[in-house]
Amino acid sequence: MTDSFKDKLGQGGYGDVYEGKLLNGCRVAVKVLKESKGNGEDFVNEVASISRTSHVNVVTLLGYCFEGKKKALIYEFMPNGSLEKFIYKESNLLTTTPYLELEKLFQIAIGIARGLEYLHRGCNTRILHFDIKPHNILLDEDFCPKISDFGLSKLCTRKESIMSMLEARGTIGYIAPEVFSRNFGRVSAKSDVYSYGMMILEMVGGRKNIDARVSHTSEIYFPDWVYEHLEQGSNFGLLSAATEEEKELARKMILVGLWCIQTKPSDRPSMSKVIEMLEGSTEALQIPPKPVLSSPVRSPPESSTFSVVSVLD
Numbered sequence: 077m078t079d080s081f082k083d084k085l086g087q088g089g090y091g092d093v094y095e096g097k098l099l100n101g102c103r104v105a106v107k108v109l110k111e112s113k114g115n116g117e118d119f120v121n122e123v124a125s126i127s128r129t130s131h132v133n134v135v136t137l138l139g140y141c142f143e144g145k146k147k148a149l150i151y152e153f154m155p156n157g158s159l160e161k162f163i164y165k166e167s168n169l170l171t172t173t174p175y176l177e178l179e180k181l182f183q184i185a186i187g188i189a190r191g192l193e194y195l196h197r198g199c200n201t202r203i204l205h206f207d208i209k210p211h212n213i214l215l216d217e218d219f220c221p222k223i224s225d226f227g228l229s230k231l232c233t234r235k236e237s238i239m240s241m242l243e244a245r246g247t248i249g250y251i252a253p254e255v256f257s258r259n260f261g262r263v264s265a266k267s268d269v270y271s272y273g274m275m276i277l278e279m280v281g282g283r284k285n286i287d288a289r290v291s292h293t294s295e296i297y298f299p300d301w302v303y304e305h306l307e308q309g310s311n312f313g314l315l316s317a318a319t320e321e322e323k324e325l326a327r328k329m330i331l332v333g334l335w336c337i338q339t340k341p342s343d344r345p346s347m348s349k350v351i352e353m354l355e356g357s358t359e360a361l362q363i364p365p366k367p368v369l370s371s372p373v374r375s376p377p378e379s380s381t382f383s384v385v386s387v388l389d
Contacts, residue, residue, distance in 0.1 A: 077150075078106050086158065090118050090227045095153065103153035104138060111145045118227035119147045125203050125226040133191030135214055135224040154222065156215035159184065163210060163279050178322045180219055185276045185329055186354050187221040188213055192272060193347035195223070196265040204230045204264075208271035209250045210278060249284065249298075250274050254341055266341035269350065273336020277302055280329045299337060303366055306330055324358050331361040338364060 078096040085093045091109040098104060109119055119142075126137040141148040156162075162176050176184070188208075195203040205226065212225040228246060246255065252270035253260035278284060281302060306327075332353050338344045343364075345353065353361060 077104070081108070090225070096150070098138075105151045105153050107149045107151065109147040109149070119149075121229050122149055122226040125229040125231060128199055128201055128203070128231075129195070131191055131194040131198065132220065133187045133222055134194065135222040151224070154214035154224075155217045156219060158211050159213040159215060159221065159279075160210035162215075163282060164284060176219070178325050181279050182325045182329060182354075184213075184215070184219065184221045185279060186351065188223065188272065188275075189347055189350045189354060191221070191223045192268055193351060196268070196347055202232050202265070204232065205268050205271075206230065206246050206255075207250075208268055209247050209275055211247075213275075246271065252341070253339055260339060261341040264341060265346070266344045269336050269344045269347060270341075272347070272350070273333040273344070274298070275333075276329050277333035277337070280326050280333070281305075299334065299366070302330060302334065306334075306363070328354060328358045328361065331358070331363065335364045 077098065078094045081092075081094045083095040085095050085105055087093065091107050093105050093107045096104045096106045119140075123137070123140055126134070130136075135154070136152040137149060138152060139150045141150070163181070192205070192208070195205060203226070205223065206228040207225060208223070212223065214222045214224045216222065250271040252263075252267040254263055255267055277298065281298070284298075332345075332350060335353070336344055336350065
C-alpha cells in the first residue's frame, strides 16, 4: 500500500505518517504507530473514537491494520498537509509555502469550531479530543480543515459533562489549567475549548504560544502579548490584514480566542457559542478579562500523557 514506506508525509509523538495508495487508486495517509506505546491505548482510542464520527471537519478513518505489535491507521489523504506549516512566520516552510489570506484563516477557524462542536454534541458518544493544535488540523485540496489524531481522546456518554482523569493529556502550551490541577475546575469539553482558543490566537499572531528560544519572563507569555497588541489596535503583524475588513476579522478571532482561554472552565464559551461569536458582529464582542495564569513551565512541545501528582499542590 505504501510502496515499502517510500513517501513520508510527517511524524508525531505517536508514529510516522506515509503516503499510500489503495488498489482502486485512492490516495491515503497511513500512520504507523510506534511499538513502544505501552498497551496500545492510543491505537484503541483512535479507532474507537474516530469510527464513531462522520463530519466534513473531522478526518475520515478508512481502516486499520493490526498484526502482532504492528499497528497502522489508514486515513483519507489531505493534499495540503497540516495547518502549522501555513501560520508560523519563523517556519522554514514559509519560504516556499505562502501565508494564507486572513479570510481563509477565518474560514478555517470556523470549520475547526464546527468539527469540535460535532465531537462534543453531534455524536451519539461525546468525544473529547485533548490534543487540539495546528499540527493536528489537516487541510484538503480546498483548505477545508479536518480534525485529526485522536490518540489522546476520551469517550463519555451524552449525559456526562465532567471527566475523571488521573493523567494530564495534550501538548504543552495548549493544555487547559484544570487538566494540570483540579484547583482550576473539572476536566470537560471546555478543556478542548481552551486548546482551540490558543490555536486561533496563534493563527492570528503567526507565532507559537510556547517558544523554547525565548526567556521565561511573564512579558512574553503569549496571552499577555496578545492583550498588549489588542490594546494598541495592532494587526498582530499579519501582512495580509491590510483592509479594515481584514482587521475586523483578526480582532474577532482574537476576542474569541481570549474568551476561550479563560482560566475557569465555566467562563469559557461552548463550541456552539464560539461559532455564534465568530459568525456574529464584532461590535457585540466584549474584551474578556485577562487570564490570571502566569507563563507556564516550558518544555518540548510534544504530545504526551504524564502524571499530575507533582502539580496538584
